[in-house]
Amino acid sequence: MRNINGERLWASLEALGRIGAYQDEGSGLTGVRRLALTAEDGEGRRHVVEQMKAAGLAVTVDRIGNVYGRRAGREDALEPVMSGSHLDSVATAGRFDGCLGVLGALEVVKTLNDEGTVTRRPLVVAFFSEEEGARFGTDMLGSAVATGRLSLETAYGLTDRAGKTVKDELSAIGFLGEGAELLPAPHAYVECHIEQGPLLKAAGMDVGVVTGVQAISWMELTLTGKSAHAGTTPMELRVDPGVVASRIQLHLREMVRSGRYGGDLRATMGVTRFEPGLVNVVPNKVVATVDLRHPFDAVLKRAEAELHRFFEAAAAEEKVTLAWRQTARTPDVSFSARVQEAVAAAAQARGLKHQRIVSGAGHDCQELARLCRAGMVFIPGEYDGISHNPREYSTPKQCTDGVNVLCDVLVALADE
Amino acid sequence: MRNINGERLWASLEALGRIGAYQDEGSGLTGVRRLALTAEDGEGRRHVVEQMKAAGLAVTVDRIGNVYGRRAGREDALEPVMSGSHLDSVATAGRFDGCLGVLGALEVVKTLNDEGTVTRRPLVVAFFSEEEGARFGTDMLGSAVATGRLSLETAYGLTDRAGKTVKDELSAIGFLGEGAELLPAPHAYVECHIEQGPLLKAAGMDVGVVTGVQAISWMELTLTGKSAHAGTTPMELRVDPGVVASRIQLHLREMVRSGRYGGDLRATMGVTRFEPGLVNVVPNKVVATVDLRHPFDAVLKRAEAELHRFFEAAAAEEKVTLAWRQTARTPDVSFSARVQEAVAAAAQARGLKHQRIVSGAGHDCQELARLCRAGMVFIPGEYDGISHNPREYSTPKQCTDGVNVLCDVLVALADE
Numbered sequence A, B: 001m002r003n004i005n006g007e008r009l010w011a012s013l014e015a016l017g018r019i020g021a022y023q024d025e026g027s028g029l030t031g032v033r034r035l036a037l038t039a040e041d042g043e044g045r046r047h048v049v050e051q052m053k054a055a056g057l058a059v060t061v062d063r064i065g066n067v068y069g070r071r072a073g074r075e076d077a078l079e080p081v082m083s084g085s086h087l088d089s090v091a092t093a094g095r096f097d098g099c100l101g102v103l104g105a106l107e108v109v110k111t112l113n114d115e116g117t118v119t120r121r122p123l124v125v126a127f128f129s130e131e132e133g134a135r136f137g138t139d140m141l142g143s144a145v146a147t148g149r150l151s152l153e154t155a156y157g158l159t160d161r162a163g164k165t166v167k168d169e170l171s172a173i174g175f176l177g178e179g180a181e182l183l184p185a186p187h188a189y190v191e192c193h194i195e196q197g198p199l200l201k202a203a204g205m206d207v208g209v210v211t212g213v214q215a216i217s218w219m220e221l222t223l224t225g226k227s228a229h230a231g232t233t234p235m236e237l238r239v240d241p242g243v244v245a246s247r248i249q250l251h252l253r254e255m256v257r258s259g260r261y262g263g264d265l266r267a268t269m270g271v272t273r274f275e276p277g278l279v280n281v282v283p284n285k286v287v288a289t290v291d292l293r294h295p296f297d298a299v300l301k302r303a304e305a306e307l308h309r310f311f312e313a314a315a316a317e318e319k320v321t322l323a324w325r326q327t328a329r330t331p332d333v334s335f336s337a338r339v340q341e342a343v344a345a346a347a348q349a350r351g352l353k354h355q356r357i358v359s360g361a362g363h364d365c366q367e368l369a370r371l372c373r374a375g376m377v378f379i380p381g382e383y384d385g386i387s388h389n390p391r392e393y394s395t396p397k398q399c400t401d402g403v404n405v406l407c408d409v410l411v412a413l414a415d416e
Helices: A006-017 A039-054 A099-115 A141-146 A152-157 A166-172 A241-258 A297-317 A337-349 A364-368 A396-414 B006-017 B039-054 B099-115 B141-146 B152-157 B166-172 B241-258 B297-317 B337-349 B364-368 B396-414
Strands: A021-023 A030-032 A058-061 A067-071 A081-086 A123-128 A188-194 A207-213 A215-224 A260-263 A266-268 A272-275 A285-294 A321-330 A354-359 A373-379 B021-023 B030-032 B058-061 B067-071 B081-086 B123-128 B188-194 B207-213 B215-224 B260-263 B266-268 B272-275 B285-294 B321-330 B354-359 B373-379
Touching: A006 A039, A006 A099, A006 A396, A039 A058, A039 A067, A039 A099, A039 A123, A067 A099, A081 A099, A081 A364, A081 A396, A099 A123, A099 A188, A099 A396, A123 A141, A141 A152, A141 A364, A152 A166, A188 A337, A188 A364, A188 A396, A207 A337, A207 A364, A207 A396, A215 A241, A215 A297, A241 A260, A241 A266, A241 A272, A241 A285, A241 A297, A241 B241, A260 A297, A272 B272, A285 A297, A297 A321, A337 A354, A337 A373, A337 A396, A354 A373, A364 A373, A373 A396, B006 B039, B006 B099, B006 B396, B039 B058, B039 B067, B039 B099, B039 B123, B067 B099, B081 B099, B081 B364, B081 B396, B099 B123, B099 B188, B099 B396, B123 B141, B141 B152, B141 B364, B152 B166, B188 B337, B188 B364, B188 B396, B207 B337, B207 B364, B207 B396, B215 B241, B215 B297, B241 B260, B241 B266, B241 B272, B241 B285, B241 B297, B260 B297, B285 B297, B297 B321, B337 B354, B337 B373, B337 B396, B354 B373, B364 B373, B373 B396
Parallel strands: A081 A123, A081 A188, A188 A373, A207 A354, B081 B123, B081 B188, B188 B373, B207 B354
Antiparallel strands: A021 A030, A058 A067, A067 A123, A207 A373, A215 A285, A215 A321, A266 A285, A272 A285, B021 B030, B058 B067, B067 B123, B207 B373, B215 B285, B215 B321, B266 B285, B272 B285
């Protein structure tokens, strides 16, 4: 049985984590801030490109800044097997999100190099631009362009809060490449990633066999009432949009608890913003957001329909004016059964505890799934799987287990 | 029957309203922005001081910037009868709040001047510094210092958001006076003011006989939970402080609707601030405020006790950490029965519809009520009595009616 070098993998995660490191005020921990296409991201990219070259990979950069490092196969004209993730982070990140997938794939290449193994098909290690969407507002940006969901022109024109464009910032960090942005379909794509949730750890699992990504619906509500003096306005004359937001918040939970949508509905109100937001003024406007997810699109649609009816009913009862818009909507994505079987078989052979799991978060893999057989290997996270936070942590053993499974799957697919 | 000059009063309201006028973006209306001790407030003060002097008043300024314009009485050694209010405004104000009380008292003096009437006691027209608390955070600042509730040193040291002190800003606008800040008890104090609520208008009243100011309790809650990914964290593992805020919001209304505290309980959640405030993150912290009021302190105390129990219970059920602090607490204030009778008698004699009313908002008069017999005349406001808003409006007739009643009451008290 082939084993990757867990110590080398861990050292590479630590080295990359020092790029863009910052001191987190709240926790006192060292976190990572490597927002897409910033100087820190540029430094992280160059660091990984050097390692790719040192491992003998032929590196190309495409016009949206996606980077591909190619290792030749025995039959080099066959479609390659691809593996990777992203290097960009949110503003308050840890060292694992995305990085594990890129450095894990690179570790697989190093392992094969060490033993002199050449697979039948070429292997490609990839990292995609702005997966987080934390700077330019659109997540999976690089992989969406590579797979044709988003046009290069649209992507180039996106701006950050300071008005800087994706194109200019790619150029500024030296990653506005010349490679065609539309990716020819690989034979398969496999991504190793931290779960970013508590399930695997709670169930005592070593590895998650990811069946797909759940369907996601984001809504932004603008509730308009009537600003009024808290001391002088009788309750029956008030038109308080805050009450509607609170009723929706509690209804979200009731929808989940009722079991009407099975046990997998997730519903979150992440924002409520009261205007004018003064202790002694009934707000005249409340902006609130809803994040609703379910593994099955048809079930999510039913939940959305119930929620929309509730929006209307609560607003009408409170005489509040309701406007809402869909800010994001993606159907569920199913990963390849072949890749799932390969992941489960590898875990089984290694004696690793594993279970099927639906990804709650979005990943580059869901974009690649439109192009080829695609799938993911999840590893558990400590501290309830906290992520997008400096406390994000998976142990060296968890990382090694995940990348060993990734290695087995990549070699199996590359020898097909 | 003596009548004030309504047209002159209205013109003086319009003239003062032009000082600090601004264009309100939302409504397109012209509003007033004359925050305490700003250049605009200085200009408004000088404008009124000139009118006081033109009306023959002897003007003095005390060390907290309160301004007193004295008209001699026939027995000039007797305690004076005082009337006034404030000139400072919130950032988005109308032309009536406070100004009506100051310009109304001045109009009474002008009317007496016109007919050559001298009252037995002196009359003093007053305006007090920073009634709104909108700049330095403490409302009724000038009148609280004048009546000894707040020390001059404490008041001087208060700062605005830019760190500027009350003392420096008084000096900057030329109103750091030399008069002793502690006011010798006048014979009586009467203030005319807009209701800032919908009741008088809805009841078809011309004038309100104010019985006092209700008890007020402000609380700020900090609810701490656990930040979590909206897509990956099962509902049963969440610790969501937003849910506690929503439960409190709805419980506030239930407390009012239940009738447990009679019909006069007012309860408002004016602020909820979610952190980090992202669509796909369960908040880890929510700051929320509660404004609770009742005409009777003992009843308010009972309502507070219920609410505090609910805070604890809801936080415990949701496993959220609760911290809350009292940010303001004033007991109810009862106005003088003698002044209430005088107001009612004057309205009656003029054929004006009038009713007893409790003030929902705080006023300088509640400070003066600790020092002497004090009371207020309310007039109705249009548009549900909206205030602290450019739409704030009372008609010329409503203003004239109120100041006519004020005039009758001042003369009656000044002839005692």
